[in-house]
Amino acid sequence: MTEYPRVDERFRMVERQIAARGIHNPRILSVLRQVPRHVFIPQPYDQSAYDDNPLPIGNGQTISQPYIVALMTDLLDPQPEDRILEIGAGSGYQAAILASLAARVITIERIPAVADLARSNLEMLGIGNATVIVGDGTLGHPADSPYNGIIITAATPEIPKPLLDQLDDGGQLVAPVGDREIQELVRIEKTGGRFVEKRYGSVRFVPLIGAYGWEEGNA
Numbered sequence: 001m002t003e004y005p006r007v008d009e010r011f012r013m014v015e016r017q018i019a020a021r022g023i024h025n026p027r028i029l030s031v032l033r034q035v036p037r038h039v040f041i042p043q044p045y046d047q048s049a050y051d052d053n054p055l056p057i058g059n060g061q062t063i064s065q066p067y068i069v070a071l072m073t074d075l076l077d078p079q080p081e082d083r084i085l086e087i088g089a090g091s092g093y094q095a096a097i098l099a100s101l102a103a104r105v106i107t108i109e110r111i112p113a114v115a116d117l118a119r120s121n122l123e124m125l126g127i128g129n130a131t132v133i134v135g136d137g138t139l140g141h142p143a144d145s146p147y148n149g150i151i152i153t154a155a156t157p158e159i160p161k162p163l164l165d166q167l168d169d170g171g172q173l174v175a176p177v178g179d180r181e182i183q184e185l186v187r188i189e190k191t192g193g194r195f196v197e198k199r200y201g202s203v204r205f206v207p208l209i210g211a212y213g214w215e216e217g218n219a
């Protein structure tokens with residue numbers, strides 16, 4: 001397996017920001033130590049790639065804080081044979097983490113230039129089991145459904161119904177749900193056609209813009 005530069009910074013990030021905050025799944029910690037977060041962040045912010053915060057990736061969008069990526073991954077709990085749908089590819093970091101844990105990842109991004117960035121980052125790292133699609137992720141991607149896990153990495157007023165429909169029975173959906181300023185991290189499990197919801201504290205994401213999200217420019 002390729003060892004990417006800045007490995008000491010990644011080990012420190014995992015120890016101080018992630019394991020210290022209670023995430024102990026060894027598969028997830030191992031992938032976070034391997035995937036080079038700095039590749040997903042444009043200059044000059046790549047210098048701060050292993051700091052404890054989100055960073056700009058261009059087009060007014062952000063790469064999520066490492067701890068939030070770890071927490072959402074832990075809540076989703078992807079298994080090696082799983083098919084996962086992500087809404088909001090950004091520059092592709094969360095997709096790279098998921099692709100290292102699951103069989104297949106489909107990630108949808110609404111801004112074409114951001115989708116291109118994600119695609120080239122994933123290609124550069126030789127990640128072949130993640131596909132980046134341009135579109136409105138609130139509609140999901142029925143062609144490859146049902147999914148064992150769905151993760152929304154933008155703030156949504158409610159869980160888009162098409163995504164609930166595309167979640168397999170026994171599957172998990174993780175999303176920040178709330179208003180445009182502040183949200184709660186929500187995990188929904190689909191069991192026997194029912195949805196069981198748990199909440200995991202406050203988070204702050206850029207808005208999910210689309211048919212089942214927010215209207216563009218309506219801050």
Ligand code: SAM
Binds near residue numbers: 062093108110209
């Ligand atoms: N997952 C990313 C990562 O690994 O760092 C972070 C995603 S960023 C916080 C949110 C992304 O969601 C932005 O790139 C934004 O353009 C995208 N987005 C917003 N609404 C969307 C929609 N309806 N469909 C797909 N992508 C959307």
